[in-house]
Amino acid sequence: MLWRGRGESDNVEDRRGMSGGGIAVGGGIGGLIIGILYFLLGGNPSQAPELLPGQQPASQYSSQQNPEDDTLVDFVKVVLKDTEDVWGDILNSYRKPKLVLFTDGVQTACGGANSEVGPFYCPEDEKVYIDLSFFHELKSRFGAPGDFAMAYVVAHEVGHHIQKLLGTSDKVHSLEERSSQREGNKLSVMLELQADFYAGVWANHDEKMKHILEPGDIDEALNAASAVGDDRLQEETTGRVVPDAFTHGTSAQRMYWFKKGYETGDIRQGDTFSDPSLQ
């Protein structure tokens, strides 16, 4: 991605190195959960994927220790600015989300969370939360290197913000409350795949507006979408695949919806809720 020297967003809150404040150790999510959080990754955060031999835990990468992170902060600011410009163009009166960088644990209007859960969005405070250690993991643990893999992650979370603004996530949340676990999981998959679709729509418009893509960028995003597919993560963590427990969609589905968004650039094509293949 051609990002160096371009405009940066003012909406990044740097809370790295600050205490998460009352995060339960090892519990994945601590404290009272006030609202629902939307994660990039599926699965129960308390069952965080076990590390494969030779891999280091996320806490290995603390922001203070990693000079690469200064570059990552600049990168995130440019990507966030690009999402602001694109979505500001597509949606009338777009309300920009904040993006909070944190280390280890963080308090949000939706409750507390720690880094194990991966990047997420809290609709109550309209903020995207990312521990930069995830970007190192994306390369080392998930096998998804490249700057556009990281841009996809930011764009997916901003996709959840779009769902909040359009009222989709509220609707789905109230449906989920009246659904069985199995039906609720299906709704979650539709919501997550739509966030992937919106990430693709963003990539389409960003390229048209600013010509930011380099060869291989879209493949980096598709590889990242595949790497965080439920079937892939389940296989890696438990050795088996349980489709009823999917909350984010398979690798193939996540790639499909990102690609559809990228190829059409049309938000009207992203109705995952009426797509026959997802019923």
Ligand SMILES: [Zn+2]
């Ligand atoms: Zn998500």
